[in-house]
Amino acid sequence: MKPSKTRTPGARKSQEMPAAVTRRGFLNGLWAVLGLAALAEFLWLAVSFLRPAKPGRTESQADAVVTAGALATFAPGTVTAFQNGAFYLVRLEDGGLLALSCKCTHLGCTVPWVEKEKKFLCPCHASAFDITGSVISSPAARPLDTFTVTVENNIVKVDTGRRFKRSGFDSGQPVYPPKARS
Amino acid sequence: MPPATEKRYKTLNPLGTLVLHFRPRRVPERTLRFTLTWGLGGMAAVLVLLQLFSGTLLKFAYGPLPTQAYESLVRLQEGFLFGRLVRNMHFWSANLLVVVVCLHGLRVFFSGGFHPPRRLNWVVGLSLFILLLLSNLTGYLLPWDQLAYWATTICVGVLEYIPLVGSRLQQVVLGGPQIGPATLRNFFALHTAVFPALIVMLMAFHFWRVRKAGGLVIPRAPAEEPEEKPAMVPTQPDLLLREAAMALAVIAGVLVLSLIFDAPMGQPANPGLSPNPTKAPWYFAGIQELLVHFHPSFALLITAALVFGLFCLPYLDYAEAPAGVWFASATGRRTALIAAAAAALATLLVVALDEYALDTSTMLPNLHPAVSLGLLPTVLLAAALAGLYAVMVKKFQATRLEAVQAVFVFLAVGWVLLTVTCVFFRGQGMKLRWPF
């Protein structure tokens, strides 16, 4: 023990009690802070461990682009399903191209195209969408999401890397291949 | 404690004395009556143990990868001795647990077991119930069959409608943009480590709180005063023997069920094809039925409000605390019955009307769907509940406790009917149909 401490006379000890209590309080506080810091560290560790990897990091952009095929194979007024990319390539009557996500905007079921009724009918809660992906009947609240379509040398490509949410269909959305316009 | 009992107590086997750490040494004699609890809490505990047992075995056979999961279950069922039995046991205990725990909660509520000093334990019990549902949900995906894949898709799809954090949360749960290997990994870890650990810890706390409260509520008639010094009996053997008998009966029951009925197993998961109809597991069917009628955000809001209400139930500052009296009082019984009848009528009427007569989107064409399918019906529902409460207080002179109980009964009956509707009466495209 340090001499400075043993020298303290008994009479002064009681006067120093508050100081001793404060010191204890201080040390307790220190422990508490350290404990909280440890907790925070573990929490931080867990959160960063569990954070999902950014899609860009795992999938290369090139993988996301699906080559759908030659333009001529998509006749106007048809819908072609692409299972691997989970989208439909829609050729509107006027020749416009749309890539619609298969995922129902309600809760995420895969929506089949029903050729007989010319509608996308969701089996899960009976939402219906028309050929442009617009909602015909609820519960789905917004149209089917879209992917970007590009046409190069009469080959149709769809970029499934980014999906676009939209609130309605407008004439700016379909892509018109140069030939179809002429 | 009389000396003879004391001696017997000391010579107990060590297991008995261990169990007694969770238990008072003596319990009020009247709480032993079977019709107080129907042994529901104990049953739940036994079922949890069965789950831990069968689940651990299953873990030795299961491959948590989309490419292996389904195969591994097929192998388990065909190749392992008793493999099918163990899976069936896991399936049946999981489903029974939901039923038993619900009934247990109802029993506690209606026998006034949530008044002080048991308020906190009501909260603990509810948390356990939620953990149980989460366990079941995460376990539902693991077989990786069509049933699992799509039920999980729509359950997780609901998350997207949580304001602000919804899509982020969904991403975290799924571990990516859609259900895939990461989702299965997440669910497997949650199902086999996180939730069981939490459940076991909370269960211990739950039991300990029962002991702290001096055992169960002592049943009594509405007019009867609570006893000052109830007659006590030793926990061992009076209570433990009864519980052991109950446990054996539950185990036998689960075994028989598992021998006769197989756990369902559909086709392997196919992300490109949603079966028609796709339904959530039955314990979430109530929410799914709400989703048929409400905008998703509001269906979620209603569910969240109900859960919040349940948590608040013990803290509503009641004038009286008739612990042990079934349905609080004579008025309580009457009002509960009326509320149940009203709920049955209202629910069936609304479900049928919404299906066949009402079409809000054409009736109110220039309203946003969030209003016509969300805000409007939600406000109507809230008004109906407030009306019910007011009628109970004004017309039937119900106290706050009785009126709250009536609202609870109304919602509980409604919820059960919604669940039944969704499970049995919804066919292709979620249209109403006759099940038989």
Ligand code: FES
């Ligand atoms: S998921 Fe398509 S209607 Fe619900």
